[in-house]
Amino acid sequence: MKLLQVRxxxxxxxxxxxxxxYSVKPLAKKSVLMFRLKDMEQVASKAEQVSYYKPKHLDSFLFLGARYTLRDDIPAEPGGYIFITKPDPDYMDHYSLNxxxxxxxxxxxxxxxxRQNTVKFREFFVMVPGEEPGSNDITYFDKAKVAPEQLDEDALLEEKLREENAIKPSIGDVYLNLDNGATAMVVAIEQDIVTMGTGDKLTFHALYxxxxxxxxxxINSTDSDL
Structure with a gap:
């Protein structure tokens, strides 16, 4: 794509x-900022390195590790998800493309x-969990180029992301060191490395x-959370 075409x-x-x-920075060397739908991994690239895709009825893809199929012929249900492809919000609503x-x-x-947005039926697809009969898998541009090992990892991705989310600590979390009986608080997080107030550094997984x-x-919890 050309940079002027990217939105x-x-x-x-x-x-x-x-x-x-999720953002376009025209003056940056890699001006297109985006995240991968299947796991939200962020990446930057040049405009000429990406190709546009317009989603359609019965497209199927991985979103946060779970597979969904887009449908425009069934009603939405409370608790389910929609994918907004033709945004036309009223002045009180706040949503945009895709x-x-x-x-x-x-x-x-x-x-x-x-999010208290009223979205008209002509603006969205219903996201149906799973892979519907006759659906078109758009997770990859050319699935034939994907290694079998990668497809196996994709099948386990939802469980992996759920575990990573469960074990991800936050600044202000307090831990007890069972080796010496001291307590320590998470004071810094850089990528997947946690720094404790004692100076100890551990990965998320190692801490978990x-x-x-x-x-x-x-310390960020309210009394009702404790």
Whole structure:
């Protein structure tokens, strides 16, 4: 694509995988900022390295590790997800191209999302969990180029992401060091490395699996959370 053709919200292929553009920085060397739909991994590229894709009925893809199929012929349901491809928000609503929103309630064919947006039925696809019969898998531009090992990893991706989300610590989390009985708080996080107030540095996974550190509470929690 040419840089002038790239817009925030567009779906594009980069390195054979489906991404969504979240920002365009014309003056940057790699001006297209995007995240991979299947796991939200962020990446930057040049405009000529991406190719545009317009989603359609019965397209199927991985989103946060789970597979969904886009349908325009069934009603949305509370608790389900919609994919907004033709945004036409009223002045009180705030959403844009290719946004994922969770349905709070249904009003006729239209929906009210958990972000309190009213979205008209002609603006969105319903995201049906799973791979529907006759669907078109768009996770990869050319699936024939994907190694079998990668497809096996994709099948386990939802569980992997769920575990990573569960073990991800936050600044302000307080842990007990079972080796010496001292407590320490998470004071810094850089990528997947946690720095404790004691100076100890551990990866997310090492902290989660450690026999020496036990989570106590977070200073950011309210009384009702404890």
């Amino acid at each position: 925030k919200g567009q779906l594009v292929y980069f390195n054979n995988e489906l991404h969504k553009v 946004e994922f929103e969770k349905v709070e309630s249904v009003e006729g064919k239209d929906v009210v999302t958990t 699996k450690s026999d020496s550190w036990n989570y106590l509470y977070s």
